[in-house]
Amino acid sequence: MLIWIALIGLILFSLAAYSAGRRKVLRASGGSTRVLHSLPGYYGAYVALWAAAPAAILLILVSLLGGQIEEAALRADPPAAVMALPDSTQDVFYNDVVGTVTGGQVSQTEYDGALGEAFAAKLIEARDIHRNLVAATLAAALALALAGAAFAWPKISAGFAARPRVERWIAALFLVCSIVAVLTTVGIVASLVWESWRFFQAVPIFEFLFGLTWDPQIAIRADQVASSGAFGAVPLFMGTFLIMMIAMTVAAPVGLFAAIYLSEYAGRTTRAVVKPLLEVLAGIPTVVYGFFAALTVGPLFRGFFNGIGAELLGGPLDGVGLYLMQVQNQMALVAGAVMGIMLIPFVSSLSDDIINAVPQSLRDGSLAMGATRSETITRVIMPAALPGVMGALLLAISRAIGETMIVTMAAGLQARATFNPLDTVTTVTVQIVTLLTGDQEFDSPKTLSAFGLGLTLFVITLVLNIVALQIVQRYREQYD
Amino acid sequence: MTRQRDDAHAQGVSMTTPRAGQAGPKLSATDISVFYGDKQALFDVSLDMPDRAVTALIGPSGCGKSTFLRCINRMNDTIPGARVEGRIILDGEDINDRGVDPVLLRARVGMVFQKPNPFPKSIFENVAYGPRIHGFASTKSELADIVESSLKRAGLWAEVADRLQAPGTSLSGGQQQRLVIARAIAVSPEVILMDEPCSALDPIATAKIEELIDDLRSQYCIVIVTHSMAQAARVSQRTAFFHMGAVVEAGATDEIFTNPRDTRTQDYITGRFG
Numbered sequence: 001m002l003i004w005i006a007l008i009g010l011i012l013f014s015l016a017a018y019s020a021g022r023r024k025v026l027r028a029s030g031g032s033t034r035v036l037h038s039l040p041g042y043y044g045a046y047v048a049l050w051a052a053a054p055a056a057i058l059l060i061l062v063s064l065l066g067g068q069i070e071e072a073a074l075r076a077d078p079p080a081a082v083m084a085l086p087d088s089t090q091d092v093f094y095n096d097v098v099g100t101v102t103g104g105q106v107s108q109t110e111y112d113g114a115l116g117e118a119f120a121a122k123l124i125e126a127r128d129i130h131r132n133l134v135a136a137t138l139a140a141a142l143a144l145a146l147a148g149a150a151f152a153w154p155k156i157s158a159g160f161a162a163r164p165r166v167e168r169w170i171a172a173l174f175l176v177c178s179i180v181a182v183l184t185t186v187g188i189v190a191s192l193v194w195e196s197w198r199f200f201q202a203v204p205i206f207e208f209l210f211g212l213t214w215d216p217q218i219a220i221r222a223d224q225v226a227s228s229g230a231f232g233a234v235p236l237f238m239g240t241f242l243i244m245m246i247a248m249t250v251a252a253p254v255g256l257f258a259a260i261y262l263s264e265y266a267g268r269t270t271r272a273v274v275k276p277l278l279e280v281l282a283g284i285p286t287v288v289y290g291f292f293a294a295l296t297v298g299p300l301f302r303g304f305f306n307g308i309g310a311e312l313l314g315g316p317l318d319g320v321g322l323y324l325m326q327v328q329n330q331m332a333l334v335a336g337a338v339m340g341i342m343l344i345p346f347v348s349s350l351s352d353d354i355i356n357a358v359p360q361s362l363r364d365g366s367l368a369m370g371a372t373r374s375e376t377i378t379r380v381i382m383p384a385a386l387p388g389v390m391g392a393l394l395l396a397i398s399r400a401i402g403e404t405m406i407v408t409m410a411a412g413l414q415a416r417a418t419f420n421p422l423d424t425v426t427t428v429t430v431q432i433v434t435l436l437t438g439d440q441e442f443d444s445p446k447t448l449s450a451f452g453l454g455l456t457l458f459v460i461t462l463v464l465n466i467v468a469l470q471i472v473q474r475y476r477e478q479y480d
Numbered sequence: 481m482t483r484q485r486d487d488a489h490a491q492g493v494s495m496t497t498p499r500a501g502q503a504g505p506k507l508s509a510t511d512i513s514v515f516y517g518d519k520q521a522l523f524d525v526s527l528d529m530p531d532r533a534v535t536a537l538i539g540p541s542g543c544g545k546s547t548f549l550r551c552i553n554r555m556n557d558t559i560p561g562a563r564v565e566g567r568i569i570l571d572g573e574d575i576n577d578r579g580v581d582p583v584l585l586r587a588r589v590g591m592v593f594q595k596p597n598p599f600p601k602s603i604f605e606n607v608a609y610g611p612r613i614h615g616f617a618s619t620k621s622e623l624a625d626i627v628e629s630s631l632k633r634a635g636l637w638a639e640v641a642d643r644l645q646a647p648g649t650s651l652s653g654g655q656q657q658r659l660v661i662a663r664a665i666a667v668s669p670e671v672i673l674m675d676e677p678c679s680a681l682d683p684i685a686t687a688k689i690e691e692l693i694d695d696l697r698s699q700y701c702i703v704i705v706t707h708s709m710a711q712a713a714r715v716s717q718r719t720a721f722f723h724m725g726a727v728v729e730a731g732a733t734d735e736i737f738t739n740p741r742d743t744r745t746q747d748y749i750t751g752r753f754g
Contacts, residue, residue, distance in 0.1 A: 372613075
C-alpha cells in the first residue's frame with residue numbers, strides 16, 4: 001500500500017523534474033528554441049525519465065515479489081513445531097503468517113499449542129521483516145530518484161542531444177509492452193501444456209486422441225468407485241467438425257453471395273441500408289442466438305422431421321419414418337444452422353471489403369471485353385479476391401470451432417461419434433465448460449481433461465491458421 | 481445468350497469483309513454531350529473516325545478526351561449518374577439505340593486502358609478470356625490458335641511462347657500492355673480504343689507499342705487518347721484537339737501540326753499551355 005503511495009509521489013516528483021529541466025534549458029538558451037539541439041520538452045522528459053524510471057522499476061518489482069521475499073526470510077529459521085508438519089501444511093502456515101501481516105488471503109486454520117506459539121512468534125518476526133522491507137524499499141527508491149535526477153541534471157545544456165536519448169527510452173517502453181504480451185501468451189500455452197501433461201499421465205495420450213468413448217465419470221467423493229472414466233476425445237472432435245461443417249454450409253455461400261450483391265450490384269441507397277443491418281446481426285450476443293436456436297428453430301425442425309416421419313410410417317420406408325418420429329428438439333443441425341446464421345455477417349462483411357479492394361481497372365477491363373456483370377464476377381473478380389475470401393472463410397471456421405453458447409443450448413450434451421446431423425452431439429468447447437463449471441477437484445483426470453481438450457483445440461486452430469496464411473501467401477505471389 | 485453471341489460473332493465476321501467497300505467514316509459521332517450528375521463534361525462533340533486509320537485525341541488534362549472515348553464503347557454506362565446525349569454511328573447503326581446491347585457492342589469495340597490491367601490469370605487465359613466468354617472457339621486447338629495469332633499480332637508471341645501458363649502479372653509493364661492489346665484483338669473487334677496506352681511505360685516499351693499501333697492500323701479503326709504531342713504526330717493520320725469539353729479543331733494530323741487554324745490549337749501543340 002505504502003509502495004503505491006510512493007509511486008504516486010514519484011510521478012509528482014518526475015513532473016516537477018520535467019518542468020525544471022525544461023526551464024533550465026530555456027534559461028541556458030536565453031529563451032530561444034532555435035539554438036537548442038532538441039525541443040525544450042525533450043530536456044524536461046530526459047530529466048523526468050531519469051528521476052522516475054529506475055525508482056519506479058524498483059517499486060514495481062518489490063510490490064510484485066515482496067511477498068515471496070518476506071516468506072523466504074521467514075523460512076530461514078523454522079521452529080521445530082512447524083518442521084514436524086508435512087510440506088503442504090508448512091506452505092499454508094507461512095502463507096497465513098504473511099497474509100495476516102500484509103492483509104492478504106488466509107486459510108481458516110486454527111493454530112494452537114506449540115504451533116500457536118510458533119505462529120505468534122513468526123507473526124512478530126514477519127511484521128519486522130515487512131516493516132524493514134518497506135522502509136528499505138522506500139529509502140532505496142528515494143535514493144534512486146535523487147541519483148537519477150542528479151545524474152541527468154548537469155547534462156542539460158543547449159547543445160545536449162536530448163531527443164535521441166528520450167527516443168531510446170520510448171523504444172524501450174514499447175519493447176517492454178510487447179515482451180509482456182509475448183510472455184503472457186507463452187505463459188498461457190505453458191500452463192496448458194503443463195496441466196495437459198499431468199492429464200496425460202493419468203490417461204494415455206493415444207487413448208485420448210483415438211478413443212471412441214467420451215464418458216468422464218463424476219466422482220463426488222474421493223472414495224467413490226466411479227472416479228475413472230473413458231476419455232476418448234474422438235466423439236467431441238467429430239461433433240465439433242459436424243457442427244462446423246453445417247455452419248459453413250450455411251454461412252459460406254449466403255455470406256459470400258450477399259457480399260457480392262452488396263459490392264457489385266447494390267445501388268448506393270440499398271447498400272446504405274443493408275450493410276448496417278448486417279452489422280447489427282453481427283452484434284447480437286451468441287446467447288441470444290442460443291435461445292433462438294433452442295426455443296424457435298429446434299421445435300420448428302423437430303416438427304418438420306416428425307411430420308415427414310409420420311407420412312413415411314407404414315410405407316416402404318417405415319424404418320426411416322420411425323427414426324424421424326423420434327427426432328428431438330436438440331440436434332447438430334439446429335446448432336449448426338443457427339451458428340451459420342451467426343457467421344453470415346462475419347463472412348459477408350469481410351468478403352465485401354476484400355471484393356471492394358479488387359482494382360476497378362480489372363472490372364473495367366473485363367466489361368470492355370464485352371463480358372456481362374456476372375461473367376466479370378465469376379471469372380475476374382472472384383479469382384482476384386480468392387486469397388482474401390479463403391482467409392475470411394478460415395477465420396469463420398475458427399470462430400465456429402470456438403463457439404460454445406449456441407451448441408450448449410441447441411445441440412444436446414451427449415458425446416456421440418456420429419455424422420448424422422439429426423443426432424444430438426456435443427463439442428470440445430461445450431465439454432470444457434461442463435468439466436470446469438461447478439465445484440471441482442482440480443487434480444482429478446476429469447477436470448484435467450479440460451486442459452487436454454484445450455491443448456488439442458489450440459493445436460488444431462494453430463494448424464488451421466498456419467494453413468490459411470500459407471494459402472493466402474501462395475495466391476498473393478501469383479496475383480499481386 | 482450463347483446463341484446471341486454466336487450471331488454477333490457471325491455478324492462481326494461478315495462485317496469485316498465488306499468493310500473495304502464502304503464509303504464514309506467507320507465511326508461518326510454527332511452532338512455528343514456527357515453529364516456526370518449535374519456536371520457537363522462534353523459539349524456537343526462531333527467527330528468522324530475513319531476505318532483503317534489512327535485517330536488521335538489530344539488536349540490538356542480534363543478536356544474530355546477520355547470521356548469521349550468511353551462513349552464509343554458505352555463504358556460510361558457503368559458509371560452511376562452518367563448520362564450521354566447525341567448519336568454515335570458505327571457502320572450505319574446508332575450504338576446508343578435501345579436495341580443495342582452494350583455487351584455485344586463491346587465485343588466489336590475493344591479498349592486498352594491507361595494502366596495495363598491483365599486479369600489475375602495465366603498469359604494464355606488472359607488472351608483466351610474474350611473468345612471464351614463470346615464462344616468463339618469450339619475446340620481447344622481452335623482456342624489455342626486464336627491465342628497464338630493474337631499474341632503474334634500484338635508482337636508478344638516470341639517473348640512468351642514458352643511460358644503461356646505464367647501469370648499475366650509476371651510480365652513487365654510494356655509486355656503487360658501488349659498482352660492487354662492481344663486480349664482485345666482476340667475477339668476480332670472492328671474498333672480499338674486506346675486511353676493513353678503508353679503513359680505508364682518507359683520510352684523503349686512505348687516505341688514498341690507505337691510500332692504495334694502502326695501495324696494494327698491496316699486492319700482496324702483505332703482511336704487513341706494521348707498526352708504526347710510527338711506520339712500523336714508519329715502514330716496518327718487524323719487528330720482532334722479537345723479543349724474544355726469541346727472539339728476545337730479536327731483534321732489530318734499533318735495539317736493540324738503544321739498549319740493549325742485555331743490559335744488555341746497552335747498554343748497547345750507548341751507547348752504554350754496544357
